[in-house]
Every structure is written in structure tokens, then in C-alpha cells.
Amino acid sequence: MWSLKNEDPEFMAYMEAFMASTQHLGGCSACQEEQPCGVGEPIHAEFIARQDAWMERRRAEGKKP
Numbered sequence: 001m002w003s004l005k006n007e008d009p010e011f012m013a014y015m016e017a018f019m020a021s022t023q024h025l026g027g028c029s030a031c032q033e034e035q036p037c038g039v040g041e042p043i044h045a046e047f048i049a050r051q052d053a054w055m056e057r058r059r060a061e062g063k064k065p
Ligand SMILES: [Zn+2]
Pocket: 024, 028, 029, 030, 031, 036, 037, 038, 039, 040, 041
């Protein structure tokens, strides 16, 4: 795991969503296949949304030449 010195709330939300998704995935065979279960689907969707938001922000902030 990363060491989290970052206290950015958006990043933390992304990490929480990532961990929730990973944790669910570890114990759910349905979600390891192509068809996520009813419980897992919103968790994974949340993670993807958080990730997209974070990546988008990083890209907006980190405009390198
Ligand atoms: Zn699942």
C-alpha cells in the first residue's frame, strides 16, 4: 500500500472507494467475473467515479509542458 501523506479529502475519498472496492472484490467471486453482484456494483461504480474525478483533477492541475 501507499503511504498516505496526502490529506486531500478528494484523494482520501478516492482511496477509501478503492479500498472498499478491492475489499469487496477479494471476497466476491461474482465481481471477479464480468458480471458484478448487486452489492458490488455501486461500490465499484463509486470507485471508478472517484478515480475519474481524481485523475481529471490531477490532469487539470498538473499541466506540464
Ligand atoms: Zn460482488
